[in-house]
Amino acid sequence: MRPKPRSVLVLCVDRDNDVEEVVGVRTPLVGEDAVEKVAVEFAMKRPEDSDANAIFAALKMYRELKAEGGFEEVEVALVAGHRDEGVKADMRIGEELDEILASRKFDAAILVSDGPTDELVLPILQSRVPVLSVQRVVVQQSRGVEESFLLILRYLRRLLEEEKYKKYSLGVPGALIALYMMLSILVPGYVWHLLLLVLGLSMLIKGFSLDEILKRIYHASPLLFASLVASLLLIALALMTGVNRVSELRGVGVFEALGYFLLASMGEQVLVLDLMVLSLSLPLAAEVLDAVFSDKKVGFSDYGALVLLLLFRQVLLEYSKVLVGTGSIFTLLYWIALTIVVLAVLAAISTLMGKPGRAAYAKSSEL
Numbered sequence: 001m002r003p004k005p006r007s008v009l010v011l012c013v014d015r016d017n018d019v020e021e022v023v024g025v026r027t028p029l030v031g032e033d034a035v036e037k038v039a040v041e042f043a044m045k046r047p048e049d050s051d052a053n054a055i056f057a058a059l060k061m062y063r064e065l066k067a068e069g070g071f072e073e074v075e076v077a078l079v080a081g082h083r084d085e086g087v088k089a090d091m092r093i094g095e096e097l098d099e100i101l102a103s104r105k106f107d108a109a110i111l112v113s114d115g116p117t118d119e120l121v122l123p124i125l126q127s128r129v130p131v132l133s134v135q136r137v138v139v140q141q142s143r144g145v146e147e148s149f150l151l152i153l154r155y156l157r158r159l160l161e162e163e164k165y166k167k168y169s170l171g172v173p174g175a176l177i178a179l180y181m182m183l184s185i186l187v188p189g190y191v192w193h194l195l196l197l198v199l200g201l202s203m204l205i206k207g208f209s210l211d212e213i214l215k216r217i218y219h220a221s222p223l224l225f226a227s228l229v230a231s232l233l234l235i236a237l238a239l240m241t242g243v244n245r246v247s248e249l250r251g252v253g254v255f256e257a258l259g260y261f262l263l264a265s266m267g268e269q270v271l272v273l274d275l276m277v278l279s280l281s282l283p284l285a286a287e288v289l290d291a292v293f294s295d296k297k298v299g300f301s302d303y304g305a306l307v308l309l310l311l312f313r314q315v316l317l318e319y320s321k322v323l324v325g326t327g328s329i330f331t332l333l334y335w336i337a338l339t340i341v342v343l344a345v346l347a348a349i350s351t352l353m354g355k356p357g358r359a360a361y362a363k364s365s366e367l
Helices: 018-023 032-045 050-068 086-103 122-126 145-161 163-186 188-207 210-220 222-247 254-263 272-293 300-324 329-366
Strands: 007-014 073-080 108-113 131-136
Touching (some): 007 086, 086 122, 108 122, 145 163, 163 188, 188 210, 222 272, 254 300, 300 329
Parallel strands (some): 108 131
């Protein structure tokens, strides 16, 4: 059986850092006087905010535990996160908890919260001190029509004025309205198709956190990021051109339609398959250039991959011609055989180039 805790910390968490922004006081705050002073000042400036109720609830619990005398030591503290919440808020809350626990040790803690967002910090608290209880403060509201109307207006005001909400309540609808007006002028017959496409892509990017992945790629290598963007544009252009060409055909099979899709011309002698191959080549070329500019060693496999892509372009061209009935199966087999031979040669060269390095590593290990 776990022994009864002797010292308890009553902790109130302001995850979105409203207290510092409104009152201008840095956290963490430890002690009844410091927390009470901030609570009164915060409630005077923003009485409608539920954070004020949570701070007073923490003070109330602190005084009750102190009066009951069930613990040898009881303390109250207030920590805050970041206005953007998320990882930044959790990191700062963890740092402030470490600052409190570095000066004083507590056997257990009681978390006082005004909602589920503040309770998200529970794992952070549990990793540092055992949690005895979680107290959630629910603010009672009047059920009158007038009060309900005022409450709705108050939340609408927060949606329109607070930074973390207005980008969704104003920014996203504003962007969609502006996009709708632009599309209705440029392509009036495809307004809803393109609008739904943009909305779907936005949801896809946000849902799979593709924006965060692209952000990391940009910080790691701007050149690679630019090549990926260019590749996506080339793929989109190739898809539109190929689909437009296939839509003009009547009475063709699936494989034949694939051949016409790949052979669709962009003008002069640039085909859809050329754009596809180029879109695959750009990221590889960007990695090579990035390594050269950064004075890093460029692997032989990178050059080999570019060579194989050029050969793959020719194989794809001959295969497309066979599908539409204008090519020769022998020419296709020739390019396939040549690609296999080149692949074998590249693999052999890569293996031979790697042997001295492995031998030197083995020799250094023996020494």
